[in-house]
Amino acid sequence: MKQKIGVYICQCGSNISDYVNVEEVAAQAEKIEGVALAKTTMFACADSTQKEIEEDIKSRQLDAIVVASCSPKLHLFTFRNVAIRAGLNPFNYVQVNVREQCSWAHSNNPKQATEKAIHLVIAGIERVKHSKALPAIKISADNAVLVVGAGVSGMRAAIELAKMGTEVVLIEKNHFVGGRVSQWNKLFITDETGQEVVARLYQEVKNHNKIKLFTGTELISKSGGVGNFDIQIQFTPRYVLTTCKPDWEKIQKAISLCPIEVDDDFNFGLTKRKAIYKNFPSELPHIPAIDIVNCNKCGECVKVCEEVDLEQQVEKLNFRVGAILLTTGADSYEPKKGEFAYQEIDNVITLQQFKRLIEISGKELLYHGKKIRNIAFIYCVGSRQQDGENKYCSRYCCTSVIHSAILVKEKYEGIFNFHFTRGVRTYGKQEILYNKAAKQGDIFLQSFEDSPTEVTSENGKTIVKINDILTANMEIEVEADLVVLVTGMVPRENTAISSLLKIPIGRDKFYNEVHPKLRPVETVIDGILIAGTCQSPKTIMESVNSALSAAAKANSLLRTGEIELEPTLAVIDKETCDWCDACAAVCPYDAIEKSEVNGKFVAQIAKANCKGCGMCLPVCPVNAIQLDGYTDVEMEGMISALVS
Amino acid sequence: MENNKTAPKILVFSTEKISDPAIDLAGLLKKHYPATVYSIIVPCSSAVKPKWILHAFEQGFDGVFIAADGSDCPYSETCTENTGKIVTKTHEIMKQKGIEPSKLKMAAICSVCTDPFVKHMKTFAEALSA
Numbered sequence A: 001m002k003q004k005i006g007v008y009i010c011q012c013g014s015n016i017s018d019y020v021n022v023e024e025v026a027a028q029a030e031k032i033e034g035v036a037l038a039k040t041t042m043f044a045c046a047d048s049t050q051k052e053i054e055e056d057i058k059s060r061q062l063d064a065i066v067v068a069s070c071s072p073k074l075h076l077f078t079f080r081n082v083a084i085r086a087g088l089n090p091f092n093y094v095q096v097n098v099r100e101q102c103s104w105a106h107s108n109n110p111k112q113a114t115e116k117a118i119h120l121v122i123a124g125i126e127r128v129k130h131s132k133a134l135p136a137i138k139i140s141a142d143n144a145v146l147v148v149g150a151g152v153s154g155m156r157a158a159i160e161l162a163k164m165g166t167e168v169v170l171i172e173k174n175h176f177v178g179g180r181v182s183q184w185n186k187l188f189i190t191d192e193t194g195q196e197v198v199a200r201l202y203q204e205v206k207n208h209n210k211i212k213l214f215t216g217t218e219l220i221s222k223s224g225g226v227g228n229f230d231i232q233i234q235f236t237p238r239y240v241l242t243t244c245k246p247d248w249e250k251i252q253k254a255i256s257l258c259p260i261e262v263d264d265d266f267n268f269g270l271t272k273r274k275a276i277y278k279n280f281p282s283e284l285p286h287i288p289a290i291d292i293v294n295c296n297k298c299g300e301c302v303k304v305c306e307e308v309d310l311e312q313q314v315e316k317l318n319f320r321v322g323a324i325l326l327t328t329g330a331d332s333y334e335p336k337k338g339e340f341a342y343q344e345i346d347n348v349i350t351l352q353q354f355k356r357l358i359e360i361s362g363k364e365l366l367y368h369g370k371k372i373r374n375i376a377f378i379y380c381v382g383s384r385q386q387d388g389e390n391k392y393c394s395r396y397c398c399t400s401v402i403h404s405a406i407l408v409k410e411k412y413e414g415i416f417n418f419h420f421t422r423g424v425r426t427y428g429k430q431e432i433l434y435n436k437a438a439k440q441g442d443i444f445l446q447s448f449e450d451s452p453t454e455v456t457s458e459n460g461k462t463i464v465k466i467n468d469i470l471t472a473n474m475e476i477e478v479e480a481d482l483v484v485l486v487t488g489m490v491p492r493e494n495t496a497i498s499s500l501l502k503i504p505i506g507r508d509k510f511y512n513e514v515h516p517k518l519r520p521v522e523t524v525i526d527g528i529l530i531a532g533t534c535q536s537p538k539t540i541m542e543s544v545n546s547a548l549s550a551a552a553k554a555n556s557l558l559r560t561g562e563i564e565l566e567p568t569l570a571v572i573d574k575e576t577c578d579w580c581d582a583c584a585a586v587c588p589y590d591a592i593e594k595s596e597v598n599g600k601f602v603a604q605i606a607k608a609n610c611k612g613c614g615m616c617l618p619v620c621p622v623n624a625i626q627l628d629g630y631t632d633v634e635m636e637g638m639i640s641a642l643v644s
Numbered sequence B: 001m002e003n004n005k006t007a008p009k010i011l012v013f014s015t016e017k018i019s020d021p022a023i024d025l026a027g028l029l030k031k032h033y034p035a036t037v038y039s040i041i042v043p044c045s046s047a048v049k050p051k052w053i054l055h056a057f058e059q060g061f062d063g064v065f066i067a068a069d070g071s072d073c074p075y076s077e078t079c080t081e082n083t084g085k086i087v088t089k090t091h092e093i094m095k096q097k098g099i100e101p102s103k104l105k106m107a108a109i110c111s112v113c114t115d116p117f118v119k120h121m122k123t124f125a126e127a128l129s130a
């Protein structure tokens, strides 16, 4: 038990001392057994105070410190470092929150705020009395990162990591890189094409000797933890020699000879494609691929393209990396049958289909042979759902649809655009496009969510109806040649990798970060980071921002070749434990193993896997598990002090 | 309520990454709740031992509130279920010990759920002093 505790009560300028009598708190703290000194200070985090605390620790030989100031979320590491600099173990320091949870929360009652602060500080003293010096857990780390998914986020992160000196293994499930962006022609807000953006990134990826890119590849196993993940990747062959010099004419011949036709995912089912395919001529890598699931191996393509090799085998490779960055992207929402007459009325399509339709259409905009003039865009389909699961806004769609409405009008004459909105969210610079669409004569209508737009078929005509709140709830009808459902983003079906890496999933079913503002690209699993639209709906700019942030985070974690882990681990009392499996069953990280000690089976903590969540504590029927920093003596000591 | 000296003492188990930030935010926004509410941080709401809850009642707390991670838990999707089991188990023991089970409450408090937190604290304090 600690005998020489130093207690520091911060005034935080006057943020604390305006409502809490800090002198009284210090006076009460000083009375507690084991407290060697109790001081108030203007700003505990100021350099001068940090130095003073260091001096006190050394000159008074303090064996523990308590700092009562702001939330530990702000300065926990500041004072841990003070302790380290003074030669004290950082876990013999406790921070007590007397600002956010005391002076500010009870600024309406200074007397009670002071009483509460006294109790909180005494509880902190009780906790630190029983604190253990925890040894720093340092492990060596490989300065290498596995990036999963070669869309814009993955490629941009890979380039930045490589520039900073980190080795990168970049894997892409598809045979071609670029993700969703390669499906969009002109992009908001710069009007560059998706293909151009992807090509630029691909060239940089290929030019960097620190990046190994594997297409047609997935992660199939992972062991180890942060700093040292041992991973195995598996690639499905393209069945076309990668040494082949792409000759587009020859490829086109092979494609035309292929007898197989399947729905073309790239064009969202608007067209068919062959088993040997390339989605567009400049797609990267340049070599075509064979969809072996649908190929009947008739050999027609081999006749004109000797580089086709149907004997290629699935291969596996092993790597060791220090961190894993997931940039696996998102899917577009697929409306349910009957949702705004989708799949019931022929001319109802989705935004992603519409974007491809503009791209693949020739001189006239036709759908199922019919010329399109009136287009009705129905907003927020699969986003901001009242009753459905997707409560969130998908961010990209208002701008994307308005941008597409501008493009379609630029490309084809005689188009009339009608926007059936639930309020337009073209935030930031994207507002310029909204103004442009309005100026070009697009009609914007709006309804509330409880009175949705209706799509019906009357005498072979498709009618879209709204109670428009912008014209005092007037019922407005449009006869539409094409109805475009402005679909949002949904998490990509990726169960294999999600369960392999045990990635936390949020309320919206996208991958979940530790904290949306303070730690936006880290997951709770050390060394596993997320960026781009696998985390939440984002535009390209937002995706790339998060990718760069994740790259910087991963590099700063690994660059020294050594990582320090939080040493808060579960500890098993082997005397009391009588292996029953309850703790292992509840542990989400496989951190509890069965082991034999002196002839009996007991639980054992796999330190590299334990995240210190404490889920195993309450399920133990014999109370044989303690969590460092949250032991029974510490917790019960604090509880008693709070009501003393 | 705030000026009532005999206001019930409530112990809150808050979680480091989810519910404690909401309680911090309540303070930042100066949203007041009874000063007899004390929080202790745990990594995850599924880590609270029934033993600690019972200790709180023995020592004189009038109510215990678990500010659970709910579906936002960064550790496990089954957190709500796990925390629920702890509450059920503790309720059983409380009944055996003659402690009114309604003195232990649990609710999911997300990292920005300041208003729900403040409301829970006010209504819980009122219920306990009734």
Ligand SMILES: Cc1cc2nc3c(=O)[nH]c(=O)nc-3n(C[C@H](O)[C@H](O)[C@H](O)COP(=O)(O)OP(=O)(O)OC[C@H]3O[C@@H](n4cnc5c(N)ncnc54)[C@H](O)[C@@H]3O)c2cc1C
Pocket (backbone or CB within 6 Å): A148, A149, A150, A151, A152, A153, A154, A171, A172, A173, A174, A177, A178, A179, A180, A181, A184, A186, A187, A188, A189, A217, A218, A219, A327, A328, A329, A330, A332, A351, A352, A355, A396, A400, A403, A492, A494, A497, A531, A532, A533, A534, A538, A539, A540, A541, A543
């Ligand atoms: C219709 C539509 C139009 C849009 N238009 C614009 C626009 O004009 N401007 C703009 O800024 N934004 C636009 N966006 C948004 C833009 O598409 C996204 O911001 C961008 O695609 C996000 O990139 P990403 O790399 O995070 O994900 P993705 O583009 O989805 O790429 C993810 C990649 O990961 C791969 N992958 C997935 N799972 C695995 C796995 N298990 N193993 C290996 N690889 C895997 C995928 O195959 C894919 O290549 C639009 C979105 C839609 C739906």
